[in-house]
Amino acid sequence: MQLRPFRISDLDTLCLIDQACFPPGISYSRTELGRFIAHRQSRTWVAEDGREIVGFLIANRHPMQPLAHIITIDVIEPWRRRGVGRALMDAAENWAREQRLKAVALETAEHNRPAQKFYAARGYVKHEKLEHYYTDGAAAWVMVKWLEEKSKVGGRMSKVDR
Template sequence: MSHATALLQLRSYRASDFDALHQIDQACFPPGVSYSREELAEFIGHRNSSTWVAEVEGEIAGFLVAGREPQRVGHIITIDVVACWRRRGVGSALMDAAEDWASRQQLRLICLETAEDNAPAQTFYAGRGYEKLRMIDRYYSNGVAAWVMVKWLGKQSKVES
């Protein structure tokens, strides 16, 4: 599969993207894991969140919503790459943007939740240095558990637990 990076452009979210992003989210996740319109609108619109849209030749190939939480913690709320654009570097480019954003704000770590049965995502995150921290039973409304995965940023060492 060819790499999309040369043609790929990341830009900030625009209100006119909303319907397309919601459709992509519905296609990316099963019921109970995907977001309702209201949930997605709330996450994108939150004052502490940022949304990046990946475009290839004017077509939306994916997006990522990240939030800033207390204690200098970043949170990947969702990352969604359209199926036909996967394995071409789109997800990596979106994560690079979110991690740069977190580093510029001197966040200590980035955390995320991913479904226990989402092996591709776990492989994707592990390849970027995210570690499985703990599992939350029945995290999603469809009953599936989630792994909390964490990446420590910069030279910050882990907090003693």
């Protein structure tokens, strides 16, 4: 398995993977995914084994704060617990560090316990609960990982958008 940058020909496959990973109301449409990927402040990593795409991650930079935002991370079911998610998050966090960003934030559905365990194992902490965050009415946890000691960052992090 290796990581590579996104290619436009990947979009249909990433859309199918997102729909397999998330229920309706939480998964993104093709248009939404394409818009996130195309944003000039975003980066997408694709995990590939041979010619099969086994996962991907989209991250972007917050426009006002020194913060990276994980828009989505998706690993296909047969490839889970094999280090693909870890490799994708390492790439995104390293990208954030290279830009001297202070923290990485994301939202995860309140009922998505496997994802919360995955993030907690990487040092993410629950920061704020957003009621009715998803279009299906589910709540989300904002989880945050500080890339340097919090005392050095100074001040309280303001509310993350989305």
